[in-house]
Amino acid sequence: MAEIPQSGGGGGKGGKKRAKKMSTKIDMTPMVDLAFLLLTFFMLTTTFSKPTVMEINMPVKPKNEEEKSEIKASNAFTVLLSADNKIFYYDGLLSGDVKPELKESSYGADGIRKELLSRHTNPNLVVLIKPADDSNYKNMVDILDEMNITDQKKYALVDISKADTELIKSSGL
Numbered sequence: 777m778a779e780i781p782q783s784g785g786g787g788g789k790g791g792k793k794r795a796k797k798m799s800t801k802i803d804m805t806p807m808v809d810l811a812f813l814l815l816t817f818f819m820l821t822t823t824f825s826k827p828t829v830m831e832i833n834m835p836v837k838p839k840n841e842e843e844k845s846e847i848k849a850s851n852a853f854t855v856l857l858s859a860d861n862k863i864f865y866y867d868g869l870l871s872g873d874v875k876p877e878l879k880e881s882s883y884g885a886d887g888i889r890k891e892l893l894s895r896h897t898n899p900n901l902v903v904l905i906k907p908a909d910d911s912n913y914k915n916m917v918d919i920l921d922e923m924n925i926t927d928q929k930k931y932a933l934v935d936i937s938k939a940d941t942e943l944i945k946s947s948g949l
Contacts, residue, residue, distance in 0.1 A: 847869065847902050847904075848900075849868040849869045849871070850868070851898060851900040851901055851902055852867070852868050852869045852901075852902055852904060853865065853867060853868075853892075853895055853901055853902070853903050853904070854866050854867075854868070854869070854870070854876075854903075854904045854906060854940075855888065855903060855904065855905050855906065855919060856878075856906050856908065856936065856940055856943075856944060857905070857906065857907040857908055857911040857915045857916060857919060858908050858910070858911055858944055859908065859910035859911060861883070861912075861914075861915060862880060863880070863881050863882065863883060863887070863888055863915070863919070864878050864879065864880050864881070864944060864947070865878075865879055865881055865888065865891060866878050866879065866943075869904075870937065870939050870940060870943065875943065876943075878943055878944070878947045883915070883918045883919070883922070888919070888922055889922050889925060889926055892922060892923075892926040892928060893926055896926065896927075899929075900930075901928070901930065902930045902931065902932065903923065903928055903930070903931040903932070904931075904932055904934050905919055905920075905923075905931060905932065905933050905934065906933075906934050906935070906936040906937075906940055907933070907936065908936050908941065908944070909936070916933075
C-alpha cells in the first residue's frame with residue numbers, strides 16, 4: 777500500500793527523487809569502420825573511364841625521293857581547312873593553269889561527310905587534307921573524325937601550298 781514518509785524533525789529534503797542524468801556519449805568507432813569499408817569497396821570495384829584515342833598509322837619515310845608514289849588526279853580529293861571554321865574542297869589535284877571548282881562545305885553530316893560518302897565508290901581515293909596556317913586545331917580533329925566516320929582508308933595531312941591559299945582568296949567564298 778501507500779507509504780507515507782515521515783519526516784522526523786526537520787532537516788532533509790522532501791519531494792520527488794530524480795534519476796541521475798547519464799552522459800550521452802556515442803561510440804563512433806563502428807560507423808567509421810563502416811565508412812572506410814564502403815570507401816575501399818567502391819574504390820576497388822569502380823572502373824575508371826579511359827580516354828578514347830583515334831589510332832593513326834604514320835607511313836614509313838622513304839629512303840630516297842624516287843620511292844615516293846604519285847597520286848593520280850582522278851583518285852585525289854582535296855579538302856582545305858581555312859580560318860573561321862570554313863572548309864573547302866575540290867576534286868583532283870591543283871595543276872598549273874587549270875583551276876578546279878572550289879566548293880564550300882560544313883562539318884555537319886550533310887556537309888563534308890556527305891561528299892566523302894558520295895566518293896566512297898572509288899577504292900583508290902586518297903583524301904588530301906590541307907589545313908591553312910590560320911585554321912584551328914579543332915577543325916583538323918573534326919575532319920579526322922569525319923575520315924574515321926566515313927571509313928576512309930587513305931588520307932594524308934599535307935602542307936597547304938601557296939596556290940591553294942590563292943585559290944581560297946580568289947574564290948570569294
